[in-house]
Amino acid sequence: DVKVTQSSRYLVKRTGEKVFLECVQDMDHENMFWYRQDPGLGLRLIYFSYDVKMKEKGDIPEGYSVSREKKERFSLILESASTNQTSMYLCASSLITGGDGYGYTFGSGTRLTVV
Amino acid sequence: AQKVTQAQTEISVVEKEDVTLDCVYETRDTTYYLFWYKQPPSGELVFLIRRNSFDEQNEISGRYSWNFQKSTSSFNFTITASQVVDSAVYFCALPFFGGYNKLIFGAGTRLAVHP
Numbered sequence: 001d002v003k004v005t006q007s008s009r010y011l012v013k014r015t016g017e018k019v020f021l022e023c024v025q026d027m028d029h030e031n032m033f034w035y036r037q038d039p040g041l042g043l044r045l046i047y048f049s050y051d052v053k054m055k056e057k058g059d060i061p062e063g064y065s066v067s068r069e070k071k072e073r074f075s076l077i078l079e080s081a082s083t084n085q086t087s088m089y090l091c092a093s094s095l096i097t098g099g100d101g102y103g104y105t106f107g108s109g110t111r112l113t114v115v
Numbered sequence: 116a117q118k119v120t121q122a123q124t125e126i127s128v129v130e131k132e133d134v135t136l137d138c139v140y141e142t143r144d145t146t147y148y149l150f151w152y153k154q155p156p157s158g159e160l161v162f163l164i165r166r167n168s169f170d171e172q173n174e175i176s177g178r179y180s181w182n183f184q185k186s187t188s189s190f191n192f193t194i195t196a197s198q199v200v201d202s203a204v205y206f207c208a209l210p211f212f213g214g215y216n217k218l219i220f221g222a223g224t225r226l227a228v229h230p
């Protein structure tokens with residue numbers, strides 16, 4: 001069964017810490033995405049990557065960075081965690097084109113609490 | 116600009132009732148896809164359907180049906196004879212203008228089906 005795996009389901013971090021959220025997919029997908037999910041706001045795109053070492057900002061990149069050194073792995077980095085980054089973080093991957101269209105495969109999410 | 120509006124924040128029904136989740140969108144694209152995803156309590160978003168804007172025929176899959184009306188920019192989702200297992204958050208989504216497979220999501224509708 002194809003999968004997008006997020007390394008942690010729950011994380012609690014302190015304000016000011018550097019936080020790494022890891023995402024791995026085994027489907028050889030070109031595209032990978034990081035979204036955050038907040039009540040009443042839906043999913044908002046933070047960053048995405050369409051190839052190794054390539055990245056593009058989404059709607060809300062401030063306070064975040066990403067790394068994609070290998071095709072299967074896409075990391076989200078909170079340079080200095082703040083309480084307003086407490087949220088559910090969702091990773092997704094997709095093919096660029098083809099029969100899958102724009103459909104995403106999602107991970108189970110990481111619920112991050114910054115205290 | 117691309118926009119997806121799900122005006123219903125929460126819906127509560129009793130098992131076996133029919134329920135319709137509304138989705139209204141705005142897009143500058145002349146051809147586009149629309150999506151519905153389901154997020155059960157486990158957290159992982161699950162793909163339900165992709166609809167091409169060329170095809171305005173209603174689609175039915177078991178108890179699920181979708182009504183796409185380009186004239187009113189709506190893509191509504193109906194669950195017939197709802198079940199407790201349908202309890203989830205449902206998201207409607209539309210690709211960003213310009214491609215790269217980026218999806219913009221609505222705020223989501225939380226459906227609670229009570230026994």
